[in-house]
Structure formats: structure tokens, C-alpha cells
């Protein structure tokens with residue numbers, strides 16, 4: 001993963017973005033999401049911010065094993 005596709009700015013270098021956090025991939029309670037979470041090596045849902053661009057917040061779904069970005073969307077918005 002060396003580039004992310006920002007819905008406003010288009011494909012940009014990864015250094016323009018800042019990682020914020022990893023989200024639970026399985027639905028469940030808030031307790032389970034924090035204390036019982038099992039990391040999936042092939043699926044990670046994360047929040048990133050385009051800090052050197054539009055400063056938009058993104059929800060990025062990717063495969064941590066391969067580095068492939070599966071989906072990028074605005075938080076609360078559409079698919080990029």
C-alpha cells in the first residue's frame with residue numbers, strides 16, 4: 001500500500017495521510033469490539049485522514065497481508 005484514493009483529491013501518496021485507528025470488523029457489542037477482538041490477517045477496517053490534502057476523514061478497508069486496498073470511502077459518505 002503506497003497510495004490511497006481520496007474521494008476529493010484522487011490517488012495520492014500514502015505519506016499525505018495519517019492513520020488514526022483500526023475498527024472492529026465483526027459486528028458485536030462495544031465490549032466485544034474492544035476486549036474480545038481477534039485480528040483478521042486478511043481484512044482490516046481503518047480510519048485515515050488526508051492531512052496534507054483536503055483533511056477529509058476516510059474509512060479504508062484493506063488486506064494487511066498483501067497491502068491491497070479493497071475500498072476507500074468518506075466517513076459517512078460514498079465509495080471513492
Ligand SMILES: [Zn+2]
Nearest residue numbers: 006009053054
Ligand atoms: Zn483529499
